Amino acid sequence: MTQHIVTSSIRASVAAVPKVSIVVPIFKTEKYLDRCLTSILHQSFSDFEVLCIDDKSPDESWKIVEDFARRDARVRLIRHEQNLGLGGARNTGIRAAKAPYVMGVDSDDYIHPKMVEDLYACAVKTGADVVECGYAEVDEQGAELSIYAPRRDPMEIRDTSNIFSITRFAFWNKLYRRGLFWDENVWFPNKLYYEDLATVPRILARSSLIAYVGDVRYHYVQRSGSITNLINEKSILDYIKILDILLQDLNETGKIELQRQHFRETIKINFDFIKRKIVQSDDLYKMNLLRYASFMEKAYLDFGESDNSILVGIEQRIAALPECDQAPGEAIARVQTSSPERHADIAIISMYGPEETITRLKIGAFKRHLAGRMSFAAFEGPDTKADCILLNHxxxxxxxxxxxxxxxKKNLAVPIIALISDFYPRVPIQMRKFYKxxxxxxxPTVEMRxxxxxxTQTDVVVMADPIDFCFDRSFVKKHVAKKPLDVMWFGFRExxxxxxxxxxxxLEHYHSIRRIRYHIITNTADFSGPSDAILHEYRAESFSKMLPMFDVCVLSHTPNDFQISTxxxxxxxxxxxxxxxxxxxASKTPSYSRLLGSLNLSNYLYTTxxxxxxxxxxxxxPVRRNEYLSQSQxxxxxxxxxxxVAEEWSKLVARYRPPNR
Known part of the structure; x- marks a missing residue:
């Protein structure tokens, strides 16, 4: 972190070890900062330090902090050399804190004069690791909109306690024992929305006791431009990343089974929240975002059906809204076809050379089956002569x-077909950008469609993804009794x-007791997988030849942030x-379930x-392995x-190509 931080030269003397460190992240809040810092420095309790973290804010907030620092030795300014987001700014403050207790105040909010005194006194009296107080949601003029102030007895936190419901997820209405972050190595994620949700439950899971101050001590200002009120594709994707962090932590700490149902309820509650925010937003694409959020919720809930009662109610409320699946503009006419037997000239647009493009377009393996029906050449610009343009992503x-x-403009009837094999976060933005x-x-899948x-309202066609597997015949392999089995997993390192x-x-356990040899095929550079597994460098040109040496292939895909969701x-x-x-x-994803289900091999799907x-x-x-292949190959x-696959491609091009070229 030090390479990204500059500490202000204005450093007045302060108590060597204050009792409380208050972290104030700052980004584009110049308008509210004076009120925030004034409320902190006018506390009834005075033994604290204030760590103001300027997260590369483009305004002059840092000057306001320096002015406060000149007048009060408890104020420190730390400036980031690059923006790390709200989570990164909080991490900087907690790492720089001197006190045994830390708390946070967002720079557009303000606090009650007794907040620090009451929280600290409660922590000392009860020995709690975390102390929560009530808060009021207020508008920018200070008018109360709602109040959260539960009065509860201190609660012991056990492995079975619902770490997702014993408190609100907000970081800022609580006092924490600083060691929960340092000793347990729990930190906020950088540059993600909803970073509180990723962090507070993990802190609670490592705490023994939480106590409550049942009075309003924090004023949470509702601003129209704040992160909480911002809804777009990134905010939905960030929810998936946050859930990934929580799920990974539950697995690593061995608490997944104890918390599974609580975690599922949290997923539903938070997606209900984001759906409501979508409906309240002014986004022209709110119907799209609503469907997108619902899809991602369903994907994350163990590939099962989610409760969509909230969604039904929301859709009824916005039924009168016009569809906005693509930006306003001239619609593109669909070109219908003539005979699929006519030869078609295909021009390819790609970032790669001709041969690599054919491979990446996943048509190289069956190109010879298109001989006489299609020919391929590079797109050369506006004067290109072609019956169809093919985009590699x-x-x-x-x-x-x-x-x-x-x-x-010159060839209105010539269709442009885009192959999208992976749905990266940038794809929705590109779809809007290139809709004309x-x-x-x-x-490749109905889920992706x-x-x-x-x-988009543009046609989306599902076609089998032929990468790597277009062979004219199957490899004949007779499995025999063997111990240990060679079991392999392959995929990207991420x-x-x-x-x-x-x-x-x-698989590691089976490897250690010699029931299997555990092989991993991946890009091995910087790979941090199991130390005992046998690693193989993935090479596309030799992979299909390597495969027959193995006895079983394990495939595992769960929703994650690598490609939005596998x-x-x-x-x-x-x-x-x-x-x-x-x-x-294979793990029980829709595509694997369809494939193995159609082969009557569903007993080889797993979720646990x-x-x-x-x-x-x-x-x-070995008999079962041979039966498996005779049943499937x-x-x-x-x-x-x-x-x-070649036939499907011929039909696709024929459907959209000009009728008389």
Missing amino acids: LDSLEGREGEVLAFK IVNVFVV DVMACF SFEKSMREYSPL YIKSENKAVLAINRGVPVV RDELEAALFELEC KAVLQEFSPQS
């Missing part, structure tokens, strides 16, 4: 939209750290493994370690063969 349009629009350019999006439909970590301990990922890795003669045990263990136990028998090859 929307990133390839960045900086080229001018020449593509010029092409469309793209005629159809091609995606549904979430993309939240952001995917392992997010979604596989929960299940890896079981909930919408395709089944391509499972198809590839089966094609290469390796039975698959016990289910994973049962599936592995079953596949230790032929059907998989038929559905995902190069010929069938």
Whole structure:
């Protein structure tokens, strides 16, 4: 952190060890800062320090703090050299704090004259790790809007206590024992909205006692431009990241089963909150955001059905609103087709060279099956002659939209098809940005289609994702009795750290007792996976040849912030493994459930370690592994063969291409 911080030269003397450290993060709150600091310095209790953290604020808030510091030795100014967000600013203040107790005051809020005295006295009297007081929501003029001030006895916190409901998630109406942060290594996430939700429950999980001051001692100012009232794609995505942090902590501390139901209730409560905020917002895309939030909630609730009673009520309230699935503008006419047998010239827009583009567009493996029907060349600008333009993801349009629009002006009937294999956070923004350019999006799963439909009225077509697995025949492998089995998991390093970590301990245990050899295939640079597992560097050109050496493939995908949610990922890795003669045990995502369910292999889906263990136990028998392949390989090859994928592509291009080129 030190490389990002500059401490003010104005440092008046202050007590060596004050009793309380008050952290005040500052960013664009110049208008409110004088009132905030005045309320702090006029406390009935005086033995405290005030740590003002200027988080690279573009205004002159720091000058206000320096003026206070000249007049009061308890005030310290710390300036960030780069913006770290509210969470990062709080971390800086807590790390710099001298006192055994810390508390926070947001710089647009203000506090009661007895807040510090009452919270500190309660902490000393009860020995509580955390003390909470009541607060009032007020408008910018100070008028009360609502009050939260429960009167409760001190509460002992056990492993089974609901850490998500014994207090509000706000950081600022509480006093904390500073060691909860330092000793337990619990810190706020940087640059995420709702950082309190990510941190306060983790602090409570490490506390023994919480006490309450049942009087209003904090004034929480409601501003229209505040983070709490800001709703967009980032705020929804940040909720997913926050939930990831909490879920990871529950797993690492071994409390997931004790807190699972409490955690699910918290997910529902917080998504209800964000849906209400969407409805109250002025966003033209509120219907899209509402569907998006509902989709992500459903994805996170163990891939199950969520309670949508709140959503139904909200949709009734806004039923009269016009649909706003795309920005206002001229609609793009859909071009219908003639015969799919006519030859089509396809121009490709990509950030890569011709050969790599073909591979990345996932049509290289079945290109020969399109011979005589399609030819491929690079897009050369507005004068390109083509029956169809194919985009390798929307990133390839960045900086080229001018020449593509010029092409469309000359060739109104020529369709532009965008392949979107992964739904990164930037995709919704790009879909809005390029809505005048793209005629159809091609995606690998119905879940991805549904979430993309939240952001566009442009056609979204589901087509099998043929990456890596378009083989004309399956690899014939006869499984025999073997101990230990070679069990492999593969994926991105981030995917392992997010979604596989929960299940890896079981595989590590099996590895240690020689029931399996645990292999991980990934990009091994800076990989922090299990030290005993056998690591293999992932190389696309040799991966399919490496696969047959393994006996079982374990696939694990749970919602995470790596690609918004692997909930919408395709089944391509499972198809590839089966094609290469390796039975698959997969987490119960929609795509894996559809694939294995259609093959009558649903008993090899899992959501818990016990289910994973049962599936592995079953596949230790070579007869079961051979039955698995005889039951699956032929059907998989038929559905995902190069010929069938090529046919789907021919139909797609024929549907949208000009009729008389």
